Amino acid sequence: MDRLLKQSDFWAKLDQDEDGNVLDWHPLAAHSAEVAAVTEALLKRTILGDRLAALIGWEELSPVHVARLSALAALHDAGKVNHGFQNLAFDGAQPRNGHVAPMVAFLKGSHSPCQEKVAKTLAIEEMFDGGWFADPDTLIGFLGAAWGHHGEPVKPRSQKFEDDLWKEGASRSPLRELEKLMHLAKQQWFSDAFEKDARPFPCEAPIQHAFNGVLTLADWIGSDDEHFFEFADDVEEDPMPEAKKQTCEAIDELFLDASQARALLPAEVGFEHVLPKHEPHCIQETVRDLPVHESGSLTVLESDTGSGKTEAAVARFFRLFQREDPALVDGMYFAVPTRSAAQQLHGRMKKIRDQVFEDVPKDDRPPVVQAVPGYIKADDAEGRTEDDEGTPLPRFEVLWPDDVPETR
16 A cells, blocks of 8 residues: 555554554455455355354355344454554554454443444444344344454453543544444445344354354454455455455465365265275275265264274265265364374375375365474475574464465
8 A cells, every 4th residue: 555544544454664663554444345255255155154054053044144244244343443443553642452342341331322322333223123133142242253353252451431432533533434334334245134034143152153263264364465365555445346356366275165176076086086906994885884964973983903994084074075065064174192193194185185186286186284283284385383593473374385385
């Protein structure tokens, strides 16, 4: 962005030098659009939408429900409009505050006229009257899930709603910016969310927790300005078209849409792919051919070392993975007790993956990831979590070799 940051602007992310000087900034509306677009894509293009629906006994999330959750995602950083947060970009400016705690105080603090203005601007009453949620507690739970997306509970520094953080100032109007953001979410981005022909989300904690997880993932992806979401060049134009374009690239390059890998599979993956040149053992065929339950199932397999339990599980996975309507699984995860076992399994899974996707170009094959502290690998590339001097990299970053696509 070529513009200098002014106190009348509303930023979501900053690029600062070592002395804290702002080198570049990303508008709040643009970041809100990006996280909302990623949330929508995760609910539509991955199995996560079906998982959320299953948690409350629904067959699926309707387009209206997806729009409502995406609209909430667009408001995930609504707290950043407050003076305390925006002042963090300006040396010495007061007051100073975060963006999550003020929203927790909004939910839990005593009511004030300013707090009521914030509620009206956020269309809280309209959401409830429009049948988004079963009762007020469910509304509060979903708002808390949207605003508490940093992975840990947040306690407000004061149980009282701090009016001064929200009142109009000499050069900045938090409520006006919040109104602008709400207008975009309601009128341009997710107008379907405010239709009244969808049943309300029930008062059940599991779906609130799951939504928080989806939103946390969306915020992580939507905050990746190195690979996908560059800082915006124009503050005024609608950021959603560009956000959706970059979201499509992110979902594809991160292999989050399992339908792409599914389409590259042989017509039917059998033991000739998992165990070429070997006849499957009886236990392996039994596991592969267990009944398929669309609502999910749990199988416990106990057998001697070397009897082929791993290959049995892999064959079972591919049988489930090839199911499309509805999709049953979109990935496979091994949890083992030791690093050596994880390293060995990683090598075996790469070999099986290459056998199954033998006719697929290497870069188009879904990656096999080893996520062990100190031993991070994506296929054959080893990631580092420390710099050359042994200092941990910030924000859980991983340093990859230059010849490896970092998005893998």
